[in-house]
Amino acid sequence: MNELTIPLYAHKKMPLYEQIYRYICREIKEGHMRAGEKLPSSRALAIYLQVSRSTVDLAYSQLLSEGYIQSVPCKGYFVCEIESLYDLPMDKARPRIQKQEKENYRYDFALSGIAEEGFPFNTWHRLMKEALLDTEQRMFRQGEPAGEWGFREALADYLRHARGVDCSPEQIIVGAGNDYLLMLLSVILGPGAVAMENPTYPSAWRCFKSLGYDVRTVGMDRAGMSVEELENVRADVAYVMPSHQFPTGVIMPVSRRMQLLGWAARGEDRYIIEDDYDSEFRYKGKPIPALQGSDGGGRVIYLGTFSKSIAPSIRISYMALPHRLLDAYAKRGACFATTVSRVDQRVMERFLREGYFERHLNRMRGIYKSKHDVLVNSLRQNHIPCRIFGEHAGVHLMLRLEKGMEEKEAVRRAAEAGIKVYGLSEFIRPDSRTECEPALLLGYAGMDCGEIERAVELLARVWT
């Protein structure tokens, strides 16, 4: 073959060489040019198409790189043998509808909300700018898998004085969110059985399930997870929230903490995951110290996050591993590159070290305490017959209606009045042995005080 009539369009945005390349490509794929067939020499084709020889050379070299044609020395270019595309079965695209089921509530006592008005925009932006400019820090290199050393030092200092967590920077692993850290933990710990409180945090429950863990739910009493039941379920790991259990708000007392540490100490490879998700927010006295601080035996894996205290979009969480797990981390976990950018780590490091975080927390405590007090007072003033649990801490309350209204009924009536409240039964695992009394959960972080008051007035009408 010496001629290839390739339609070329000079006005097209596509370069001429690419038009030639695409044409020949298609001819080969569609079987019009067959394996072994000789192509015209680049000189001949250039003359024929009235283009420069280098244009054809470029097209041929692209075809050569991608393996459509091969070059035989002193003979020219030939079409390669290619297994047909059309013999392979097809992947059917299943059309999917994006979820657009945003319900229209006037008021939403969302449990995942935060007070967006409290985001420290000016400071954050300035620190971000300075971190981007900070070339000395080599911000564009990847950095340590466990997180930057300076940031981990700042975290260890903060955790020591604010949460009573006893750890050194080398024990700290930084990651983009708690779910990621649970994923990484599953790599470090390997498979096994995880005991969770019932009710518990559903997102962690789903993560453990997805990671292949055998998840066993353990009943709670007023002191938290039942250690007797825990003994019976033969778990390797107990996942607890001792400072303010989600969703019940239970604070685990010292005696139960010691029992739990005792449980862990009785097995060779038993661990406790302490998820300390919102303990920064306590409105009476000082924060409840972390369980990790009482753990002399190296069995507590401490998990903390800035999602609640700053914003969920920040994507910075951290965990403190006991010393005994550092070798396993080095062996199996340290090959995974960090999931938090150095810029964000640097911003958060300075936010901690330069006192901004402490000031931010004080401000947020003030904001949340006001909202908390307005909610509690509104419930009282509107004579809603209920008992309140988990107050003076966190950003949600649990209520038990006293005049026997069913949980579902209460949620339904609230919805009819345009208010979203959450039933505790959503957080109860169906496979649990223990029964939980139904209740209602009201998160107040994302609402303003006026909204809380108006919503509670409406609730009073439908709940009494």
Added chain:
Amino acid sequence: MNELTIPLYAHKKMPLYEQIYRYICREIKEGHMRAGEKLPSSRALAIYLQVSRSTVDLAYSQLLSEGYIQSVPCKGYFVCEIESLYDLPMDKARPRIQKQEKENYRYDFALSGIAEEGFPFNTWHRLMKEALLDTEQRMFRQGEPAGEWGFREALADYLRHARGVDCSPEQIIVGAGNDYLLMLLSVILGPGAVAMENPTYPSAWRCFKSLGYDVRTVGMDRAGMSVEELENVRADVAYVMPSHQFPTGVIMPVSRRMQLLGWAARGEDRYIIEDDYDSEFRYKGKPIPALQGSDGGGRVIYLGTFSKSIAPSIRISYMALPHRLLDAYAKRGACFATTVSRVDQRVMERFLREGYFERHLNRMRGIYKSKHDVLVNSLRQNHIPCRIFGEHAGVHLMLRLEKGMEEKEAVRRAAEAGIKVYGLSEFIRPDSRTECEPALLLGYAGMDCGEIERAVELLARVWT
């Protein structure tokens, strides 16, 4: 007991209530106050210590919250029963020395380098500021597990026109780095055997090993992974880099691509992971299209990253799943919250949509092409007797010295001259059946042209 002599210091930074709380706490922990022992009433203690009653109340309420004491109605406060801390075994802190083995090379042909001077600082900073200000976008909420829809649309558009990847936004999952995406994939795909090229990308090899995969290395010829060998190793997943294999630089021709797709189509659950890590950089003709674009059968999982094209510290990668895996993602993967902040996603979305990325790539291609050309020319001009592989693409070259100098010897001599080059044998898995000819790898992204020239002059002295 009616009296507790607690030393109080008014000048201390610690509030008085906390001094009382801490003192009693310690007394209980150390066994000086025993279970069942009655505490003085708050009124009596306040008078005794000459502090206000509310100070003592606050201390007692903290002790009550943490479970050190309990309140018996009409009787007062009593010390709780607490399992002793001191019965539990101790976790020994193993002192660790931070790695400080930074070797002193004058020139480092690092393979992971990027041209830091090319970071689009001004644009990035402006987009970042605007994203932070963009309250309409509700930047502080957590967002979609798979990534923001708008960003995934922008990615799908970019991948279609720049890489020939055929996917819709719903197939795209955004994540903080390739290692994270491999972790997530292991949750989606479940356990099995992964075939990797030999030599291959060691970081991915270690990740698969840590994730519990049975990793089988498959030999390569000049067209990439041997499909015959692949058939024999009984893998479920083949991990390949068809556009520019790391570290050999091999481009997989169309015929081998079709064979590989054929292999995948012959098994019920066979998949190909296409790691397209540096295909944006090609200095001759146009980029080699992604294998995914030829995959009609839904067997290719396409993996891409901005680590090479922008900076590793950016921590934004993405994958395009075939339709047939979307249900598995929804079931097992979607419970993991996104690992990339919405601010970063928004910045990257605008960077793609508003043409900045294309301009950035053009600029970087120019920078890297210059460095590439300087390196190739210097090798020639200094008469280093070698064959060059993988040129005209990516940011590293592979060399085979022709006069029979051993790889180790060449690396050692370079090191003596103050130059770090990398031996191919570091990338060869010891468990492989096939032999690889030794070679040297030289990354040029992080060096400037003058450094490259001077380093090659030095290499010529020790290698010839």
